[in-house]
Amino acid sequence: MSSTxxxxxxxxxxxxxxxxxxxxxxxxxxxxxxxxxxxxxxxxESRKAPATDNRVDAGGRxxxxxxxxxxxxxxxxxDRTEEFNARMSGRAYGAGGIRTTVAATRAAADxxxxxxxxxxxxxALRQGTTTFETKSxxxxxxxxxxxxxxxxxxxxxxxxxxxxxxxxxxxxxxxAGYVALVTGEMLDACAPHARWIDVFCEEGAFDGxxxxxxxxxxxxxxxxxxxxxxxxxxxxGVRLAVELDAASADHCTHLTDADxxxxxxxxxxxxxxxxxxxxxxxxxxDARRLLDAGVTVALSxxxxxxxxxxxxxxxxxxxxxxxxxxxxDEAVRAATAGGAAALRRDDIGRxxxxxxxxxxxxxxxxxxxxxxxxxxxxVAGVWRRGVRRV
Ligand SMILES: [Zn+2]
Numbered sequence: 001m002s003s004t005x006x007x008x009x010x011x012x013x014x015x016x017x018x019x020x021x022x023x024x025x026x027x028x029x030x031x032x033x034x035x036x037x038x039x040x041x042x043x044x045e046s047r048k049a050p051a052t053d054n055r056v057d058a059g060g061r062x063x064x065x066x067x068x069x070x071x072x073x074x075x076x077x078x079d080r081t082e083e084f085n086a087r088m089s090g091r092a093y094g095a096g097g098i099r100t101t102v103a104a105t106r107a108a109a110d111x112x113x114x115x116x117x118x119x120x121x122x123x124a125l126r127q128g129t130t131t132f133e134t135k136s137x138x139x140x141x142x143x144x145x146x147x148x149x150x151x152x153x154x155x156x157x158x159x160x161x162x163x164x165x166x167x168x169x170x171x172x173x174x175x176a177g178y179v180a181l182v183t184g185e186m187l188d189a190c191a192p193h194a195r196w197i198d199v200f201c202e203e204g205a206f207d208g209x210x211x212x213x214x215x216x217x218x219x220x221x222x223x224x225x226x227x228x229x230x231x232x233x234x235x236x237g238v239r240l241a242v243e244l245d246a247a248s249a250d251h252c253t254h255l256t257d258a259d260x261x262x263x264x265x266x267x268x269x270x271x272x273x274x275x276x277x278x279x280x281x282x283x284x285x286d287a288r289r290l291l292d293a294g295v296t297v298a299l300s301x302x303x304x305x306x307x308x309x310x311x312x313x314x315x316x317x318x319x320x321x322x323x324x325x326x327x328x329d330e331a332v333r334a335a336t337a338g339g340a341a342a343l344r345r346d347d348i349g350r351x352x353x354x355x356x357x358x359x360x361x362x363x364x365x366x367x368x369x370x371x372x373x374x375x376x377x378x379v380a381g382v383w384r385r386g387v388r389r390v
Contacts, residue, residue: 003041003052004386006063007032010365013064014043015337015350024333025367026350033063035357038385043351062366064332066130066358066382067313068339068349070158071250071271073304074120074134075113075148078104080305084279098138098166101305105138105148114151120303121155124311126390128379130358131339131348133158133300135198137165142186149193158343160196161187161223164214166205179210183217196247197223201237208236215244224344230254231276242266248298248342253277253285263295269342271298272334274319275308287334288325298338299331318374328368357386 012031019026032049034042042050078101086092105113117134124132134156136148145163152159163182171178187197197218201211205228215225225244229237231251238259241249249263250271263270272285290297299316302308310316313335320331340349347356361381362369369378382390 001037002054003034003036004054004056005032005034005049005052006056006058006359006361007046007049008060009033009046009058009063010060011062011367012043012351013062013332013336013367014352015065015333016043016352023329025329031063033351033359035383035386038357040351040355040357041353043353058361060365061380062362062364062369063351064360064362064367065336065349065351065355066360066384067128067335068298068343068345069124069129069132069300069303069313070248070298070339070342071273071300071302072132072134072311073137073162073302074117074132075136075152076101076105076138076305077108077112077116078305080309083306084309087280097306099169101138102140102169106141106144110147110151113148114154117151117155120311124301124303124313125382125384126379127312127314127377128360128382129311129313130360130382130384131158131343131345132156133160133196133343135160135162136190137162140165140168142181142189145186146189146193149190153193157195159194160198160226161190161194161218162198162200163187163190164199164206164211166200175210179206179213182214187217187221191218191221191223194223196226198226198228200228201235201240202228202232203235208240211237211240212244215240215246219244226250226342230259238262242268247344250300250302251276251285252290253283255286255289260289260293260295263290264293269296269298269338271300271338271342272320272324273300273302273308274316274324275310276302278319279308279310284323286325287320287330291326291330296338296341297326297330297334298342299334300339300342314370314378315374317370321371322374328371331371332367357383359383
């Protein structure tokens with residue numbers, strides 16, 4: 001197995017707490033990383049690096065773990081430019097939001113859906129994302145939900161069954177019937193292709209009792225829960241997520257003190273998705289409040305064609321620092337180790353011996369530039385599983 005050292009790294013983000021470096025990031029200056037096969041085998045000061053077969057000169061720039069985007073919706077067809085344009089222009093827009101995407105997705109051929117997925121994954125990789133989670137939720141029939149998960153599973157291990165995105169249009173008058181489908185025949189068809197089950201717990205989507213029934217049915221089939229919770233209004237989603245030991249409660253924009261206490265006392269990560277607030281001109285989630293309470297926070301894109309059509313984790317880092325009270329260190333940690341925690345993974349999101357060699361080289365001397373230079377394409381190199389991809 002050949003080995004490679006990446007040396008002359010001005011700032012290395014390891015997320016390795018054993019370094020005790022006064023930051024949440026386990027920073028090493030004048031650093032090197034050694035990769036063997038698909039794994040990291042050594043990190044430390046450049047001058048102490050062991051001999052290797054190959055050498056890459058980082059040129060005095062920064063290296064960090066590849067971003068872990070733990071929340072996206074990438075299996076879809078169609079376009080919602082007009083809806084965004086109308087919203088940002090203060091005009092009413094009549095067409096049906098998510099139902100527009102459902103209709104286009106159902107009508108699309110497998111090859112079209114997969115080509116769109118691959119295009120978005122390449123776009124994310126070029127911006128430093130090396131792991132992503134993605135969901136169904138634009139099919140809302142047994143066949144279309146299972147198809148979305150089959151296509152997603154060709155490209156990631158982190159696949160989420162979201163039949164409970166909204167009630168399918170065919171069941172508009174019979175939401176209980178749709179919940180029975182989601183927890184019955186649809187679950188049977190989807191469970192073999194997914195690791196996770198998710199539900200949009202919100203007024204107009206699924207209430208607390210429905211969400212509990214859906215997540216409990218998924219758990220009984222071996223799927224682990226995660227929840228779209230407290231995005232548009234206060235509600236039971238976050239506390240339900242903690243109670244059911246969900247890996248993550250996602251959005252967390254409208255939280256009571258009891259919600260924050262529940263997150264602080266449980267094992268559920270709060271995943272913040274500022275692209276959604278940006279793209280809908282909504283109130284920002286308060287990351288500072290969560291961090292000060294001791295909650296583990298992740299930052300992800302929520303990439304989807306309606307409410308957050310960005311695949312850029314660096315963009316989300318910049319928003320989190322500017323508008324959500326996070327320090328640059330906290331935001332970078334949330335986008336790497338935080339995302340890994342939201343997927344209950346310890347083999348990604350950090351650069352330490354044994355972890356996957358998923359890393360991003362920035363055209364900047366420090367990770368702080370991700371927020372300091374917003375909108376600038378700083379990613380100069382990406383390794384995934386030890387192979388240079390960018
Ligand atoms: Zn989402």
